[in-house]
Amino acid sequence: MIHLQKLFGLLRQHGVILSGIILGVIVMTFPIPRLTDPQTRTITLDARQFEFAPHRIHINKGDRVIINFTASDVVHGFYLDGYGIQERVEPGVTKQIEIVAERTGKFRYRCSVSCGSLHPFMIGELVVGPNEPFWRAIAFVSVSVITLIAYQFFSKGTSYEHTTLGTSPA
Amino acid sequence: MIKSQRINVFQHVPFLRGILKSRLFQPVLTLTTLFFFTLAIVTGLFGTPVGNRNFGIVFVWIVWWGLLIILLVPFLGRLWCAACPIPVPGEWLQRRGIINRRQGRLSTLRWKFPKRLRNMWLQNFGFLGIAIFSAIILTRPEVSAWLLLGFSLIGIVLSILYENRVFCRYVCPVGGFIGLYSLMAPIEVRVADPQVCATHTPKDCIIGNEYAYGCPWMVFPGTLERNTYCGMCMECIKACPKNNVVINLRPVGSDLMVAKERRLDEAYKAFIMLACALLYSAVLLGPWGWLKQWANMDTLPHWLIYAGVFLLANLLLLPGLFTLTALLSRRWGGVQVPLRQLVTDYAYTLVPLGLTAWIAFSFSLVFTNGSYAFGVLSDPFGWGWNLFGTTESAWTPFGSSLIPFLQTGILTAGMLFAVNTAYKIAGQHTPNPRQALRGMLPVAGFITSITFVFLWLYLG
Ligand code: SF4
Ligand code: SF4
Ligand SMILES: [Cu+2]
Numbered sequence: 001m002i003h004l005q006k007l008f009g010l011l012r013q014h015g016v017i018l019s020g021i022i023l024g025v026i027v028m029t030f031p032i033p034r035l036t037d038p039q040t041r042t043i044t045l046d047a048r049q050f051e052f053a054p055h056r057i058h059i060n061k062g063d064r065v066i067i068n069f070t071a072s073d074v075v076h077g078f079y080l081d082g083y084g085i086q087e088r089v090e091p092g093v094t095k096q097i098e099i100v101a102e103r104t105g106k107f108r109y110r111c112s113v114s115c116g117s118l119h120p121f122m123i124g125e126l127v128v129g130p131n132e133p134f135w136r137a138i139a140f141v142s143v144s145v146i147t148l149i150a151y152q153f154f155s156k157g158t159s160y161e162h163t164t165l166g167t168s169p170a
Numbered sequence: 171m172i173k174s175q176r177i178n179v180f181q182h183v184p185f186l187r188g189i190l191k192s193r194l195f196q197p198v199l200t201l202t203t204l205f206f207f208t209l210a211i212v213t214g215l216f217g218t219p220v221g222n223r224n225f226g227i228v229f230v231w232i233v234w235w236g237l238l239i240i241l242l243v244p245f246l247g248r249l250w251c252a253a254c255p256i257p258v259p260g261e262w263l264q265r266r267g268i269i270n271r272r273q274g275r276l277s278t279l280r281w282k283f284p285k286r287l288r289n290m291w292l293q294n295f296g297f298l299g300i301a302i303f304s305a306i307i308l309t310r311p312e313v314s315a316w317l318l319l320g321f322s323l324i325g326i327v328l329s330i331l332y333e334n335r336v337f338c339r340y341v342c343p344v345g346g347f348i349g350l351y352s353l354m355a356p357i358e359v360r361v362a363d364p365q366v367c368a369t370h371t372p373k374d375c376i377i378g379n380e381y382a383y384g385c386p387w388m389v390f391p392g393t394l395e396r397n398t399y400c401g402m403c404m405e406c407i408k409a410c411p412k413n414n415v416v417i418n419l420r421p422v423g424s425d426l427m428v429a430k431e432r433r434l435d436e437a438y439k440a441f442i443m444l445a446c447a448l449l450y451s452a453v454l455l456g457p458w459g460w461l462k463q464w465a466n467m468d469t470l471p472h473w474l475i476y477a478g479v480f481l482l483a484n485l486l487l488l489p490g491l492f493t494l495t496a497l498l499s500r501r502w503g504g505v506q507v508p509l510r511q512l513v514t515d516y517a518y519t520l521v522p523l524g525l526t527a528w529i530a531f532s533f534s535l536v537f538t539n540g541s542y543a544f545g546v547l548s549d550p551f552g553w554g555w556n557l558f559g560t561t562e563s564a565w566t567p568f569g570s571s572l573i574p575f576l577q578t579g580i581l582t583a584g585m586l587f588a589v590n591t592a593y594k595i596a597g598q599h600t601p602n603p604r605q606a607l608r609g610m611l612p613v614a615g616f617i618t619s620i621t622f623v624f625l626w627l628y629l630g
Contacts (some may be wrong), residue, residue, distance in 0.1 A: 020208045037520055041371055050466075051459020081570035105574065108457075110538070112565060117309040118221055118462050134629040137578040138622060141585065145618050148586050152593050153607055 004146040012154045014101025027139040032132055038062030045069050045124075047076035047089065049116050050110065052124035060129050061156050067097040069117050077112030080126065099126075174531050176418040178362060186417070190404040192439050193381075197269050206226035207255035207318065209328055209550060214315025215328035218552025222565075225550035226313040228542045230318070238348075239528050247355030248348055250402040255338050256321045260329030261386070271382060276427050279332045285342065290435035293346030296444055297486055301446050301479040302345055305453065319431065334590050335386045338401060350439045351525045351596035352397040353425035353518070358418050359391065359407070366414045367392030375406040375415065382408035391415050394424040426591050428517045434510065437517030438489065444520050445488040447527040448555070449480060451627045490518065495616040503609020504601045516597050519588040523617055524603040526584025527624055534628070537573055541566045577628045585621040589614045 025165055038060070045067050046053045071080055071089045078087040078097060082105075089095045111122035180187045189195060194340040214226030221227040243412060244248045262268055264276040299308065300317070307314050325337040338345045361367050375391050376382035385391065387401045391410075394400060406415045452458070453465050463477040507515075541563065546552070548561040555561065569576075591615040596606035 048459075050462055053459075055457035055459060074526055081568065083565065090474070092317055110567070110569075114220060114222060117221060118305065118466055120309070120542075121305075121454050121462055124454065131630065133578075134625065137574075137625050137629055140578065141582050141618070141621055143627065144582055144586055145589055145614065148619075149590055149607070149611070149614060152590075 003070070009154070012145045013151060016150045016154055017145060020150070024140060024143045027143055028136055032130055032135075033063060035130060036060050038064070040066070042066045042068065045078070047078070047111060047122075048072045049074065050111070050118035050122040052111075052122070054124070056125045056127065058127050058129060061101055063101050063128075065101065066122040067099065069095040069097055074115050075113050076115050076122075077110075079110045079112035081107045081109070082167055083107065084118060101126075101128040104128045104131060106131065114138055142164055175424070175484060176358075176360075176420050179417040179419060187407065187413075190407045193269050193408070195270065195404060198356050200255055203253050204255040204258055206244065207322075211315045211318050213546075213552075214251060214311040214318070217311055217553065219311060220540045220552060221309040221311060222539070223546065223549070223552035225546040226311045226315050226318075227309070228539075228546045229316060232536055232539050236532055236540070239525075240536065241530050243348055243351045244354060244525060244620075246402075247352035247357060248400060248402045249357075251338060251345060252403050254338075256318070256336055256342065257325040257329070259322060260325040260327075260337065261335065262283060263384065264329045264333070271378075271380060272289045275381065276333050278333050280329050280333060283332050283336050287340055287432065289340070290346050290349075290439050291486050292342050294435065296341065296343035297346060297442060297446075297480060298437075301449075301483055301484075302480050304340040304440075304450065304451045305462060306467060308454075309466075316344060328368045334384075334388050335401065339387055339399060346439050346628060347443050349398040350443065350521060352438055353521055354423045354525055355397055356419055356422050358397055358420055358424075359402055359404070359415065360394055360418055361391050361410075361414045362416045363414060364392055365413050370414075372411075374409040374411055378405075379409055379411070382406070384409070384538045391515075395428045396431055398425070398431075423522060423587060423591065426521060426526075427598075429515065429592060429595075432514050432518060434514050437514045438485075440517045440520040440524060441492065442484050443485045444524040444527065446538075447524060447531055448620070448623060449483060451527075451531050451624065455531070456627065492520075492616065495612045499596075499609045502611060503596060503600065503605050505596075505605065507599050507607055512599075514578075515598070517590060518595065519592045520611060522584045522587040522591060523620065524584075526580045526587075527620075529580050529584075529626065530628065531574050533576050533580070533594065537569050538567045539565075540568055567615050574629050578625065581621055581624055583618055588617045592617065 069089050071091045075090050107126045109124045210230050217224045270436040328337040376384050382405045389400050391406045464472040467473040544560040546564040548557045549555045592610040596610040
C-alpha cells in the first residue's frame with residue numbers, strides 16, 4: 001500500500017517538475033510578434049563627464065538609427081555592447097554612428113576613452129523593443145519559482161505521513 | 171544522517187593532509203598575496219591617478235574582487251582568509267616568526283576584547299562606512315591604497331593589544347561577508363569524530379602545541395558546525411594529535427540550516443549585503459549620471475543625501491520590508507515564533523540570494539573591465555613601462571552578449587535556493603508541512619520580488 005502511495009507521490013512530484021520544464025521551454029521560445037514597422041530615427045547623443053544624454057534610448061527591432069554623437073566637455077568615446085561599434089569624439093565635433101537594430105534587448109553603450117575618475121562607469125542604455133530577453137527572463141524566473149513551490153506542496157503532501165519532519169533544528 | 175552527506179577529502183586525496191600539515195602552506199599563500207598587496211599599495215600611492223591604468227585599482231577591485239566573489243567564496247568559502255595579506259604583518263608580530271612555530275605564548279598585551287563587540291556589528295558598520303565612499307575608493311588609486319594600508323595598520327594595532335586574529339574575526343569588513351557567504355561553500359574544516367574530541371582533554375587545537383598555534387580564530391573545531399568563523403588556516407589540522415580534523419565536501423549551503431547559531435548581527439549582514447548589491451548595481455552599472463556624481467561627491471550636500479539614503483536603505487528600508495514579510499509569514503503560517511527570531515531565521519534565505527546577486531553584479535563589472543588587467547600588468551604605475559609588451563592592449567569588453575544570460579541563470583539559481591531554504595527554515599518552526607508552506611510564501615514573494623528588481627536593473 002505504502003509503496004503504491006509513494007509511487008503516486010513520485011509521479012505527482014515529477015509531474016510538477018515536468019510541467020515546469022515544459023512551461024519553461026514554451027516561455028523561452030514563444031514567438032513575440034513585432035508590433036511596429038521598422039523606421040529610421042535620428043538621435044542626438046551627447047557625452048559629458050560621466051553620463052550620456054539621453055541616458056536611455058528606446059527603439060524597436062529592425063529600426064535604423066542614426067546617432068549624432070557629440071561631447072560637451074572632454075574627449076569621450078562610444079562603445080555599444082553586442083555591436084562592437086567604437087567611436088571617439090572631441091568636443092565641438094559631431095560624429096555620425098549608424099546602427100541597425102537586429103536583436104531585441106538592452107545593450108549598454110559605454111564611454112571608451114578614458115575621460116576621468118568615473119569613466120569606467122559612464123554608461124547609457126539602448127533598449128531595442130519589444131525587450132524579449134527581459135520579459136522572457138521574468139517569465140522564466142516566475143515559472144521556476146512557481147514550479148518549486150508546487151513541488152514542495154506535493155512532495156510534503158505525500159511523504160508527510162511516512163517521515164518525521166525537521167522539527168529539531170539540527 | 172548529517173555525516174552521511176559528507177565526503178572526507180583526506181580519504182580520497184591522502185597527500186592533501188600532508189600539504190596542509192606543512193608549516194609552509196600558509197606562508198606560501200600569504201607571501202604571494204603580500205607581494206601583490208604591497209605592489210597595489212605602492213602603485214596606488216605613487217602611480218598614475220587614472221584608476222583604470224593603475225595596478226592598485228585594477229588588481230584589487232576587478233581581478234581580486236572577481237576571483238573572490240565569483241570563485242573563491244562560492245567554491246572554497248573562507249579559504250581566502252588563509253591567504254589574505256592584510257592581517258599578516260600583525261600575525262607575524264604576535265608570533266615573532268613567519269614559518270616555524272616559535273614556542274611560548276603569543277607576544278601581545280593580552281587585553282580582553284570587549285564582549286559587546288564580539289559579533290558582526292563592527293563589520294556591518296565598517297562595511298557600510300566604506301560602501302558610502304565606494305565610488306571614490308573604486309576610482310582613486312591613492313584613496314584605495316590608504317584604505318588597504320589602513321586595514322593592515324588596524325590589524326597590527328589589534329594584534330598588539332589582543333591575542334589572535336581579532337581583526338579578522340570582529341573587525342574586517344570584508345571578513346564579515348566572506349564569513350556569512352561561506353555558509354554556502356561546498357567545503358568545510360570539521361572534526362571527523364566529535365566523540366574523539368570530547369574525550370581528548372589536552373585540546374591541542376585550542377591551546378596549540380609544538381607543531382601549531384592554537385586556533386587563531388578562537389574557534390573550537392570539536393564543536394564547529396558552521397564555516398562563518400573558521401578562517402581555514404589549517405592550524406588545527408597541524409595541531410590535532412589524533413588526526414581528527416579533516417576537510418569535508420558537503421552539499422552546498424549546509425550551514426544555513428544550523429538553527430541554534432543564527433543571530434541578528436549576521437542577519438543584518440545578509441540585509442546589508444543584499445541592499446548593497448542592489449544599490450551598487452543601480453549606481454555603478456546603471457545609466458543615471460547624476461547618481462554617480464552624487465556618489466562621487468561632486469558637492470558635499472549631494473553626497474550627504476546620497477549617503478543618508480544609502481544608509482537608510484541598508485539599515486531600515488530593506489530590514490523593515492523584511493520584517494513586514496516575516497509578520498505576514500507568521501500570520502499566514504500561524505506559528506508562534508517571536509518576531510525577532512523569525513526575521514533572523516528567514517534572513518538566512520538572503521544568503522544564497524545575496525551571493526548570487528553579487529556574482530551577477532561582478533559578471534558585468536569583471537567581464538567588461540577585465541581587459542584593463544593586461545595593461546597594468548606591463549605598466550603597473552602607469553608611467554609608460556612595458557614589461558610584458560601588453561601596455562597598449564586596448565580595453566575590450568568580454569562577452570557582453572553573454573552576460574545577461576549568465577546573470578539570469580545565476581540569479582534564478584540563487585532565488586530557487588533561497589526559496590527552498592525558506593521552506594526548510596519554515597519547517598524548523600512547525601512540523602506541519604502545509605503550515606510551513608503557507609508561512610514561507612511571503613518570504614518566497616520577497617525573494618522573487620528582489621530577483622525581479624535585479625532583472626530589471628540588468629536586463630530591463
Ligand atoms: S586536538 Fe584534535 S581531538 Fe583534541 S579536541 Fe582538538 S580537534 Fe579534537
Ligand atoms: S578551526 Fe582550524 S582551520 Fe579554522 S580557523 Fe581555527 S585553527 Fe584555523
Ligand atoms: Cu567619457
